[in-house]
Each structure stands twice: as structure tokens, then as C-alpha cells.
Amino acid sequence: MKKKIRAAALLGAAALVVTGCSAGGGGGGEGSADSTGPIDIWLSNNEQEVAWGTAVVDAWNAEHPDEKVNAQEIPAGSSSEEAITAAITAGTAPCLVYNVAPAAVSGWVKQGGLVDLSTMEGGSDYITDRGGEVDSYATDGSFYQLPWKSNPVMVMYNKALFQAAGIDPEDPQMNTYDAFLEGSRAIVASGVQSAIWPAPTSEFYQPWFDFYPLYLAETDGTMLVEDGKSTFDSDAGSEVAEFWKTFYDEKLSPNEASTDDAMSAGTTAMQLAGPWAIPSYADTVDVGFMPVPTSDGRENPTTFADSKSVSMFTACENQGTAWEFLKFSTSVDSDGQLLEATGQMPMRTDLTGTYADYFDANPNYVAFAEQAEATADVPSIPNSVEAWQAFRDEYSASVIFGKESIDDFLKNAATKIDDLVAE
Amino acid sequence: MTLRDDAVADVAGRTAAPAPSAARPPRGRLRTRLLGAQPLGALFALPYFVFVIAIFAYPLGFAIYIAFHDYFFTAPNVEVERPFVGFDNFITVLTDPRVLGSFRNTLIFLVINVPLTAVLSLVLAAALNTGIRWVSAYRVAFYVPYLTASVSLVGVWMLLFSGNGLINTILGPLAPDPSWLVNSGLAMPMIALYVTWKQLGFYILLYLAALQNVPKELYESAETDGAGAFSRFWNVTVPGVRNATTLVLILSIITGANLFTEPYLLTNGGGPDGASSTPVLLIYQLGIQQQNPDTAAAIGMILVILVGMLSLAANRATRER
Numbered sequence: 235m236k237k238k239i240r241a242a243a244l245l246g247a248a249a250l251v252v253t254g255c256s257a258g259g260g261g262g263g264e265g266s267a268d269s270t271g272p273i274d275i276w277l278s279n280n281e282q283e284v285a286w287g288t289a290v291v292d293a294w295n296a297e298h299p300d301e302k303v304n305a306q307e308i309p310a311g312s313s314s315e316e317a318i319t320a321a322i323t324a325g326t327a328p329c330l331v332y333n334v335a336p337a338a339v340s341g342w343v344k345q346g347g348l349v350d351l352s353t354m355e356g357g358s359d360y361i362t363d364r365g366g367e368v369d370s371y372a373t374d375g376s377f378y379q380l381p382w383k384s385n386p387v388m389v390m391y392n393k394a395l396f397q398a399a400g401i402d403p404e405d406p407q408m409n410t411y412d413a414f415l416e417g418s419r420a421i422v423a424s425g426v427q428s429a430i431w432p433a434p435t436s437e438f439y440q441p442w443f444d445f446y447p448l449y450l451a452e453t454d455g456t457m458l459v460e461d462g463k464s465t466f467d468s469d470a471g472s473e474v475a476e477f478w479k480t481f482y483d484e485k486l487s488p489n490e491a492s493t494d495d496a497m498s499a500g501t502t503a504m505q506l507a508g509p510w511a512i513p514s515y516a517d518t519v520d521v522g523f524m525p526v527p528t529s530d531g532r533e534n535p536t537t538f539a540d541s542k543s544v545s546m547f548t549a550c551e552n553q554g555t556a557w558e559f560l561k562f563s564t565s566v567d568s569d570g571q572l573l574e575a576t577g578q579m580p581m582r583t584d585l586t587g588t589y590a591d592y593f594d595a596n597p598n599y600v601a602f603a604e605q606a607e608a609t610a611d612v613p614s615i616p617n618s619v620e621a622w623q624a625f626r627d628e629y630s631a632s633v634i635f636g637k638e639s640i641d642d643f644l645k646n647a648a649t650k651i652d653d654l655v656a657e
Numbered sequence: 658m659t660l661r662d663d664a665v666a667d668v669a670g671r672t673a674a675p676a677p678s679a680a681r682p683p684r685g686r687l688r689t690r691l692l693g694a695q696p697l698g699a700l701f702a703l704p705y706f707v708f709v710i711a712i713f714a715y716p717l718g719f720a721i722y723i724a725f726h727d728y729f730f731t732a733p734n735v736e737v738e739r740p741f742v743g744f745d746n747f748i749t750v751l752t753d754p755r756v757l758g759s760f761r762n763t764l765i766f767l768v769i770n771v772p773l774t775a776v777l778s779l780v781l782a783a784a785l786n787t788g789i790r791w792v793s794a795y796r797v798a799f800y801v802p803y804l805t806a807s808v809s810l811v812g813v814w815m816l817l818f819s820g821n822g823l824i825n826t827i828l829g830p831l832a833p834d835p836s837w838l839v840n841s842g843l844a845m846p847m848i849a850l851y852v853t854w855k856q857l858g859f860y861i862l863l864y865l866a867a868l869q870n871v872p873k874e875l876y877e878s879a880e881t882d883g884a885g886a887f888s889r890f891w892n893v894t895v896p897g898v899r900n901a902t903t904l905v906l907i908l909s910i911i912t913g914a915n916l917f918t919e920p921y922l923l924t925n926g927g928g929p930d931g932a933s934s935t936p937v938l939l940i941y942q943l944g945i946q947q948q949n950p951d952t953a954a955a956i957g958m959i960l961v962i963l964v965g966m967l968s969l970a971a972n973r974a975t976r977e978r
Contacts, residue, residue: 312945315667315946316945318945319730319945319948322730322731322732322891323730323731323732323733324733325732325733325734327732341947341948344729344731344948345729345730345731345732345735345948346731346734346735346737347731347732427821433925434839434925434928435925435926435928436925436928437926438946465728488820489835489839489926489929490819490820490835490836490925491815493812493819494813531663535771548732548735549732549733556767589817613890617947619946619947619948620949622948623942623946623947627755627930627931630928630929630930633928634843634929635835635839635929635930636748637841637930
């Protein structure tokens with residue numbers, strides 16, 4: 235028995251020593267803004283984006299043999315954000331990551347993983363000159379991300395299913411809540427399983443593709459949190475929630491996830507989507523797009539930008555090269571190549587004027603380019619992911635599964651989010 | 658100590674040579690105490706010892722440290738304050754309805770899954786052991802779900818049990834509303850059934866191995882005494898595989914308490930409305946997605962303690978009296 239106690243004590247002491255030693259964090263190199271040399275960058279695993287990135291990197295490397303850029307896809311993980319968080323913690327993050335979700339940025343700033351781009355030479359000016367009104371992307375007044383591209387969320391619909399339901403696919407006239415509901419009922423009555431099928435799952439980012447675009451439209455771009463306070467416990471928030479609840483109550487939207495791509499399978503007639511959907515459905519479904527509805531059917535409503543950014547990481551040794559490459563890859567030429575390759579909208583001012591030739595040749599994208607002028611994004615707030623998860627949990631309980639009233643959902647979510655933002 | 662053990666000890670004591678340690682120099686005694694009589698054995702054990710320290714002991718110790726501090730992950734070159742907070746993280750999680758709900762869901766899972774696993778696997782193993790026809794085919798059929806990746810099997814179950822799935826089509830008006838996987842009362846039992854079915858092959862193999870050690874004479878003797886099939890099963894088979902039953906119970910409790918993949922995939926991240934959320938799913942959300950490793954570690958500590966207690970209880974319950 236004594237031996238056992240001694241062994242346990244020894245093991246416990248060893249564990250405490252080991253854990254105590256690990257508490258202070260280790261070493262790790264931090265680069266300077268002037269250092270130049272080879273750098274690594276990560277791209278999303280979207281096929282078209284990889285093709286764009288490879289071409290831009292090749293063009294840069296041909297001109298900069300001493301500052302080679304090595305591009306690779308973001309390592310596999312449940313999500314890009316998790317892979318990046320792990321890389322920051324391990325000190326293995328690359329210099330630049332393209333396709334960063336703005337909601338994750340505040341957490342990475344807290345981790346000390348991101349470089350303040352405002353401190354680079356001409357940093358703030360470059361970001362604001364390129365993107366225009368981008369203050370909402372700043373964290374504590376500094377830019378830790380360059381707003382890169384947007385995927386303005388619109389209502390994508392299956393023209394054939396609209397036609398079969400007696401709705402004019404070229405002019406659906408579904409811009410008010412009443413008209414949208416009436417059209418949806420007609421679609422389901424025509425035999426389609428669902429009118430619109432937002433993912434009813436509990437991930438923190440799902441509100442961006444059901445509640446949030448309609449809330450932004452209803453409030454002309456009021457973000458979920460402004461000036462440190464939640465904004466959605468309001469008449470507008472209640473109206474949007476009631477609208478979606480009607481879909482679940484009347485079984486116009488299923489409350490379980492689709493087992494396959496519902497648009498391709500023809501089990502839904504509508505989805506909320508960005509311009510990425512055009513090439514994705516080009517071979518399978520004849521799709522049209524219309525703005526998200528509002529209660530009064532207003533013209534040019536604001537929608538969710540679903541933007542992605544580029545961030546520089548503190549693990550980067552050659553930050554001088556990284557900054558120059560960041561500017562090179564977000565120049566007018568590179569942005570034009572991005573638009574050509576992916577159909578996603580570079581976040582720069584006067585998009586339609588700058589790339590007029592492209593939009594003349596691709597009229598399908600004009601609606602998105604115009605919509606890109608009226609977008610808003612997620613707010614840059616502390617505990618952002620936690621706040622969105624709290625919102626989603628309450629929304630699911632009330633709107634999707636009817637376990638609590640909409641008033642309780644809005645009040646509870648607002649209280650939780652206010653507490654999280656105040657921390 | 659039994660009578661037989663006493664006898665062995667007595668013989669060993671009488672035949673043993675005078676204790677060599679008494680004549681050894683102190684250095685030799687120390688070496689023997691540290692490395693045993695055969696130091697080479699310690700060398701062979703070293704890789705596993707290092708493995709246990711690196712993979713189990715260090716992370717567990719680190720998790721205990723994190724659970725008692727205001728901790729968050731940072732880049733390696735960032736120094737931040739991580740003050741000791743006592744039991745604050747434990748109080749936070751134990752007053753969070755989501756956390757309590759997840760432990761309640763796990764309890765529902767265990768109540769369904771553990772007995773069902775033990776009973777079904779023993780009955781099926783006993784049936785396979787009687788020499789029925791096509792034994793190999795049955796063994797493969799039971800074992801294939803265990804070998805197949807959960808991701809692909811979950812897809813099949815979703816097709817079967819979705820609102821418009823095969824089961825509801827067969828049931829027609831008798832189908833539950835809301836459907837199986839989005840029904841708060843049915844989601845966790847469905848996961849428990851799925852895991853029971855998927856893991857069954859492994860536990861059947863354990864029981865099959867244990868059944869080979871039950872003496873045939875006991876069955877013959879029981880049969881001679883007029884015992885029927887059920888009586889032989891209850892009075893010979895069940896006591897004969899008691900140790901395997903302990904193992905099956907402990908393993909299924911540990912597997913059930915660490916449930917993640919099934920609620921994440923089958924019921925879309927712990928839905929509906931958290932009805933299939935589990936502690937490990939919350940650890941993932943809090944620790945990885947929301948960067949709150951301190952509260953996540955506190956849940957982990959509570960889980961470790963509860964699983965340890967349940968395993969101990971299972972061990973005691975199946976111990977021979």
C-alpha cells in the first residue's frame with residue numbers, strides 16, 4: 235500500500251512539474267515588417283480559388299526569385315478556422331491566409347496570432363482606398379484583416395420548379411414577406427418537398443444563411459451588435475423570426491438537414507446563396523436570383539456580405555515580403571483575375587466600373603455586383619464565435635423547434651450576447 | 658490469500674536461497690529497487706512508459722492545470738496572465754443548463770446502450786458458439802458495422818430515418834412527428850440504438866473468446882441434471898463469462914461517455930435543440946471553436962471522474978461474491 239501511495243505521489247509531482255513548466259508558453263520567432271525572403275501562404279480548398287492563387291503566385295515568383303511564395307491549401311480540418319487556430323497555437327501558421335472568416339478574427343487577435351496591418355507602411359490607407367467603407371472590419375481601431383472578397387447572399391431559385399408552381403421565373407415578384415410566403419405555399423402545393431431549405435443545424439455560422447441576411451435587409455444594414463449592444467431584440471428582429479417560424483410551422487422548410495444537395499436533387503426550389511453558386515449549379519439546375527425579401531418589399535435591400543479576408547500571422551518571419559505580396563495579390567489586376575476565375579466579388583470600390591468588360595460578358599453576375607454595393611457583415615466583437623453560437627442555440631429552440639417563444643428567444647439571446655461582448 | 662497460495666509461498670520460502678540483497682552493496686540494491694531484478698526488462702518497457710507519459714499522463718496533467726486557471730491558447734511568443742481561479746470554471750459549467758443537459762443526455766444513452774450491448778452481444782455470441790449453420794457468415798455480418806467508418810453508416814441511417822426515409826414510408830401514418838432524428842424524445846435513443854448496432858460485433862468477439870474458456874463438462878453436467886437451454890445459459894454461461902461482462906460494461910460505458918461523432922453527424926451537432934448534445938461535443942465547441950479551453954477542460958475533468966465512478970460500479974456489480 236505504501237508503495238502505491240509513493241508511486242502515486244511521484245506521478246502526481248511529476249505531472250505538476252511538467253504542467254507547471256508548460257504554463258508560461260514557449261519561444262517562437264516573430265518577424266519584422268522589413269524582413270524579406272521566402273514565405274508560405276494558405277488558400278481555401280475551392281478549386282477555382284486554388285487555380286487563381288497558383289496563377290498569382292507564379293506571376294509573383296517569376297519577378298521575385300529571392301522572395302519566393304509557396305502556396306498550399308489550408309490543411310484539412312473540421313473547418314478552416316479550427317486548422318488556423320491550431321496553427322497559431324503551435325506557431326506553425328503561414329505568413330498569409332486567404333479566405334479568413336471575419337467572425338474568427340477577434341479570437342485570433344486575442345491569441346496574439348495576427349499582425350496589425352495598420353502598422354505596415356501605408357497599411358490603413360491601402361485597405362481603405364481599396365475597400366471604401368471598411369471600418370467595421372477593424373478590431374480595436376486596427377486592421378488585422380484585409381477585406382478581400384464578398385459573396386452577397388441572395389435568393390437562388392430553380393426556374394423550372396417556379397414555372398411548374400405557376401410563378402414567373404423571370405420576374406417572381408416575391409420581394410415582400412407576404413408574396414414570398416404565398417409563392418412558397420404554391421411551390422409546396424405543386425409537389426416540391428420544400429420551398430426553401432436553410433440548414434436547420436446548430437453550427438454557429440448558420441444564422442448567416444437564414445436569419446441574418448433578412449435582418450440586415452429589414453434594418454437597412456444594422457449589424458447584430460453595434461456599439462457594444464445587441465440590436466436584434468426589436469420589432470425588426472421579431473418580424474424576421476416570425477417570418478422564418480412560419481416556414482417551419484407550415485412545413486415549407488424542413489427542420490431536418492437534407493441528406494444530399496437539395497437544389498440539385500430538386501427537393502427544394504430556393505436557397506440563400508452567393509455568386510459561388512452560379513458555376514456550382516451550371517450543369518445541373520437552371521437557376522435565377524432575386525434579392526432577399528423584406529416586410530415592405532423595399533428596393534435594393536441590404537444583405538449579408540459573406541465576405542472573406544486576408545490576414546497576416548505573427549509566426550511570419552518575412553513580413554515585408556508578405557505585405558508586398560498581399561498588395562500584389564489584391565491589386566486591380568489580381569482582383570480582376572479573381573473575378574474571372576471564381577465569380578466572387580473583390581471588395582473594392584466601383585466594382586462594376588472597374589470590371590465593366592467582365593460584367594458585359596457575364597450578365598448573370600451583374601445582380602451580385604449591384605448587390606455587393608449594399609452589404610453588411612458580421613460585427614467585429616469579442617467572443618464572436620461564442621456570441622453567434624448563443625444566438626443559434628436560442629434561434630433553434632424557438633424558430634426551428636418551437637420550444638420557446640420568439641420573445642424569449644430574442645430576449646435570452648440578447649442578454650447572453652451583451653454579456654459576452656462586455657467581457 | 659487462499660490455502661493454495663499459502664502452500665506455494667511456503668514452498669517458495671523453504672527452497673529460496675538466502676536473500677542476495679543482504680550481501681549486495683548499497684548501489685546494487687538501489688539499482689534493483691529502481692529497475693528490478695532484470696534491468697533489461699525496464700529497457701523493453703521504456704517505449705510504452707514514454708508513450709503513456711506523453712500521450713496520457715502529460716495531457717491529463719495539463720488539462721487539470723487548465724481547468725483551474727483562466728486559460729486560453731496563444732501564439733508561442735505571446736506571454737499572458739493565466740491566473741489561478743480555483744473552482745470557478747467548474748462552477749461555470751455546472752451552472753450551465755447546456756452542460757447539465759449534455760450529461761443528462763449521456764445518462765439516457767448509457768441506460769439504453771450499456772444493458773442492450775451486454776445482453777445482445779452475450780446472447781448472440783452464445784448462439785454463434787452453439788455451432789449453428791453459416792456461423793462465419795453471421796460473424797462477418799455482425800462485425801462489418803464495427804469495421805465500417807461511422808461517417809458512411811450515419812449516411813445510411815439518415816436515409817432510413819429521415820422524414821421522407823424508408824422507415825417512415827413503411828410506417829405511413831404511424832411515423833413519429835417530428836421525425837426520429839429531429840424529435841427531442843427520440844434523438845438520443847436513436848443514437849443509442851445506432852451505437853449498439855455498430856459496436857455489437859466487437860463485443861460479440863469478446864464474448865466468443867470468453868466462451869471458449871467455459872468448460873464443456875459444466876454444460877454436460879447441467880444437462881445430466883435436467884437443466885434446459887435457458888437454465889444452462891443462465892447458470893453456466895453467464896457466470897462463466899463474468900470477467901468478459903465486466904470488460905464489456907466498462908468499455909461500453911467509456912465509449913458512451915465519449916460520444917461525439919454520432920450526435921455531431923446523425924443529429925446535426927447535438928440537435929434537435931440540444932437534445933442529443935453530449936459533454937464531448939460541448940468540449941469541442943467550447944475548447945476548439947470558441948477558444949475557451951478552461952471551461953472545456955473542467956467538463957473533461959468532471960467526465961473523467963464520472964466515468965471512473967461508473968466503471969468502478971460496473972466492476973463491483975459484476976464481481977464474484
